[in-house]
Amino acid sequence: MIKVGIVGYGNLGRGVEVNLKNAPDMELVGIFTRREPSSINTDSPVYALESIYDFKDKMDVVILCGGSRTDIPEQGPMLAEYFNTVDSYDNHAQIPIYFASMDNVAQANRTVAVIATGWDPGLxxxxxxxxxxxxxxxxxxxxxxxxxxxxxxxxxxxxxxxxxxxxxxxxxxxxxxxxxxxxxxxxxxxxxxxxxxxxxxxxxxxxxxxxxxxxxxxxxxxxxxxxxxxxxxxxxxxxxxxxxxxxxxxxxxxxxxxxxxxxxxxxxxxxNPEFTAAVNVAYARAAARLAREGVIGAKTVFDIAPAYLSPFDGEELRQRLL
Incomplete structure (x- = not known):
């Protein structure tokens, strides 16, 4: 079972929560928020964002659901030091700079950082x-x-x-x-x-x-x-x-x-947010799998084979979809 954390609980964070319920091989560990946790209306576990480091060995991947203008550029490198991450950073012009920043951190700390997932950038x-x-x-x-x-x-x-x-x-x-x-x-x-x-x-x-x-x-x-x-x-x-x-x-x-x-x-x-979240969840599965294989560094949709996105193994994929 792939254990997942959600960082941020706006429209995208709620979308990730919904989509994780459709993923038979994934489990939500908790939602991490800058707001007062008791103010979040959900049945899922909710924690203060600053407590996320207590979960370093309890989550396989965290999905960053903040905004691209200020949240993700700050939170991405900070969290990639401790966790495998997935985000939907969508400032196209700045993606090369953001990729380099995330790759430096992920390479140094032997994590996987999948950036700019969603439908554009992404699919x-x-x-x-x-x-x-x-x-x-x-x-x-x-x-x-x-x-x-x-x-x-x-x-x-x-x-x-x-x-x-x-x-x-x-x-x-x-x-x-x-x-x-x-x-x-x-x-x-x-x-x-x-x-x-x-x-x-x-x-x-x-x-x-x-x-x-x-x-x-x-x-x-x-x-x-x-x-x-x-x-x-x-x-x-x-x-x-x-x-x-x-x-x-x-x-x-x-x-x-x-x-x-x-x-x-x-x-x-x-x-839009639920579909973007669905793409993020699929790439979170890929990030966890890549990490288990010893892969490190920043990745984009160009770098990840489609089979890593599916909960089914290669034999079933070849039989049903090829």
Missing amino acids: FSLNRLLGEAILPQGESYTFWGKGLSQGHGDAVRRVNGIKDAVQYTIPNQDLIDQINRGEEIVYDSHSAHKREVFAVLEEGADAASVENDIKSMPDYFENYETTIHFITEAELKADHQGLPHGGHVIRSGYTSEENHHLYDFKLQLDS
Whole structure:
């Protein structure tokens, strides 16, 4: 039985808790939180985050469920010194730097640190690789949404003057239709998407200043067409409590001058955090298995064979799925 810890109990942490119940070979040891443990509404064991080091030899892997802007960059290296870790760090531009940081710690302490899992980065990354490997003559396109982005929403909520907020990513459907017709397009992620923010201001906050802080945020909103709506807390609770998301990775390519092909990996998700959590749980299984084999260091979805994700052994996988 693989023993698992959850660090953080927001939407993603709750999603991991739900998904562990679907994993016959995994057991939740506890949830570790910066909040008062008695305030957490769950039947699972809950502990103060600072007590996690008391569990060093009692957990095979911990899943980090904090935000990518500040939580994971701080907690990842700190916890990888003592535990095998899995996280869904999603700041694409900073992944090489974060990987190097985690690899240094994991190599030095002989742990496994699986970073940037989820669906993008994660499954979308893997499908971008597959599409390019299979169709080397072609172009790759990634479209996100329409849906609620956890990472971008978390980034907005950390802006001074914001009480609460959500952020939707909206793809350019005209571009998707052109690709499906086999037409060549000029693509960049900024022109292919719009961002829409619904935010509740803190009392006394200056709306113009807050809007500027959001729109100028590097790696998240800078250079994107972003619309910001300031609404009431009641409106946010009434109209923006769903957590849908999804998108496409499309590879448009040729194997010869006569034959054009489309490789299209699509996700349509009722709950972004629960699906992201499901991916994290699968890679937590892989991290624990790799650690038992003596593997160390930081890993991404590119480095881990798919069989490590499944609770079934190779013989059953070959019989049922191959």
